[in-house]
Amino acid sequence: MQLKNTVIIICGPTAIGKTKLAIEIALHLQTKIISADSRQCFKELNIGVAKPSLYELNLVEHFFINSNSIKEDTNAVSFETYALKKVNAIFQSTNYAVMVGGTGLYIKAFCEGLDEIPAIPTELRNDIYTNYKANGLTWLQKQLQAKDKNFWEIAEQQNPQRLMRALEVVEFTGKSINEFRKRKQQTRDFNIIKIGLETEREKLYSNINNRVDEMIQMGLVEEVKNLLPFANYNALQTVGYKEIFDYLNGNCSLDFAIESIKQHTRNYAKRQITWFKKDKDIKWFNQNEYNEIIAYINAVKP
DSSP: OOOSOEEEEEEOSTTSSHHHHHHHHHHHHTOOEEEOOTTTTBTTOOGGGTOOOHHHHHHSOEESSSOBOTTSOOOHHHHHHHHHHHHHHHTTTOSEEEEEOSOHHHHHHHHHOBOOOOOOOHHHHHHHHHHHHHHHHHHHHHHHHHHOHHHHTTSOTTOHHHHHHHHHHHHHHSSOGGGOBOSSOOOOSSEEEEEEEEOOHHHHHHHHHHHHHHHHHHTHHHHHHHTGGGTTSGGGSSTTTHHHHHHHTTSSOHHHHHHHHHHHHHHHHHHHHHHHHTOTTEEEEETTOHHHHHHHHHHHOO
């Protein structure tokens, strides 16, 4: 059966140019964008999550940007519900929608659906948290490496909240958190075209390093300083914020914090590439091949 509506998904590692391309495609198709970024949705975060500029947001209407608070529990399951609702709203006025982001699990949830994770007993959750506070991040990393290697390979390895969540799931269920996906893939009532952006590793790393330098110049330290009262929130246990918190708390120099952000972001980009390269439905293009991407979309869209 030929489906009339189509979602074009732009994915790939951080700092590859996904936002720019998504806006160009949305303008070309005269449609709107749904972000699939697990951090840009938080209205309290700006510089450190490389959120689209006000100019870019005014060019094309975006959803899941500034839509949530760091005080809310936001995850792949809630994103699936949100994104399906928004894409159906977009389809009321056009046959095309654009999704863009680097959070692979969010994109997978949108395309295929996810299973709900069983409720974790409070006693187990508290036990893991107590051990983490007593033994530190290294203990948590080693536990997850040993008990859930599959998740560890694609995890935000500097994010203790994400790691504790994965550890409690494998401890309670005996299964990797990765396994909690629909046993039978959901069938969506729209077409999905997946486009991945790639470039030479050296170029990508240069992009990342330059972006971090720009974030510092734009006032990242001041942004993080204003978030100090919320430093223990899950949304802030992430690259770009955790390192500056360490600096502000006197645990390292600013130069060390900046270099750590660059290194941790490069590590994250490698894990993003590993995740997306496993998806055989993604058609890959160099980050500068705009004309080729538009030609491909025009050729495969209904």
